Amino acid sequence: MATLRTLDRGLEAINVISRASDGITVQELATALDIHRAAAYRILETLESRRFARRGTDGNYRLGSGVLAVSHRFMAQFRVVSQPVIQGLANEVGMTAFLSVEDSGEALALAVAEPVAIESLGIRFQVGFRHPLRRGADGIAILAQRPPRDGDSEAVRTARERGYCVTSGENQPGAVGVAVGLGEFDALQIEASVGVIRLGGLSDLSVEDVLPHLDKVRGELRELLVSS
Known part of the structure; x- marks a missing residue:
């Protein structure tokens, strides 16, 4: 498939900048893009003019606010297309189903659905509910999808080994949940779980x-992410 070379380089530049936690210099970007x-420099100037990149006082370039705006719009669109999938999951298992994403170090409920054939049982889990990543299935x-670290909790290590996480009473007393990660960030450019x-x-x-x-639902959501 033919690509627009300049556009492709600009998009790849955003990707490269996003991976540089301390920012990136013009020369480092040139080397990364060959x-x-x-x-x-012209690519960075263009990105800066559109607020997709910004130059810090140290001379390094980092992502700009334009990326954040696009990210928020993407999340809104992803929620719309994922909601029917989450609703289908809730109906199949007869439980509250959810899709959570990583947001500023927390798990954020992006889509939540109750089974249509069963009356609500008082689960306090709604769209927008958030909590620290270290707590809740x-x-x-999500944490279990990341590379192992010395500081990983036993729960994270167990979830990484099993491929899923089960918790009881962590975010709501008297409730139990199970969740699986959607996949590594490098593959999807988003950290998420479904459960x-x-x-x-x-x-x-x-x-x-x-x-x-x-x-099954994890596969469907991954397809939506890749095709979005």
Whole structure:
């Protein structure tokens, strides 16, 4: 498939900048893109004019506010297309289903659905609900997708080994949930997890029965991310 070379380089430049936590110099970008320094400078000037990049006082370039605005719009659009998938999951398993994404170090509920055939059982899990990543099946499932670190909790290590996370009573007393991560950030450019939650204890949730449904929905959501 033919691509617009200049546009492709500009988009790749945004990708390169996003990976540089301390910012990136003109020469570093030129090296990463295998282009002349002057060409890298023109790309950065263009990105800066559109607020997709900004130059700091140290001379390094970092992502600009324009990227954040696009990110928020993407999240809104992704929620719309993912909501029917999450609703289908809720109907299949008869529990509250959710899609959570990483946002500023927290797990943010992007889409939530209740099963249509079952009356609400008082699960306090709604769109916009957020909590630290280290707590709750959705947050721990996201952390488990990251490379191992010395400071990983036992819950994260267990979830990484199993491929899923189960928690009880962490974000809502008397509720149990299970979640799986959608995949590594490098593949999707987003950190997310999908899962279900219900009232009860660990013995009330059949993980073996739920996991096939979560695996199927994970694949559907990954397809939506790749095609979005």
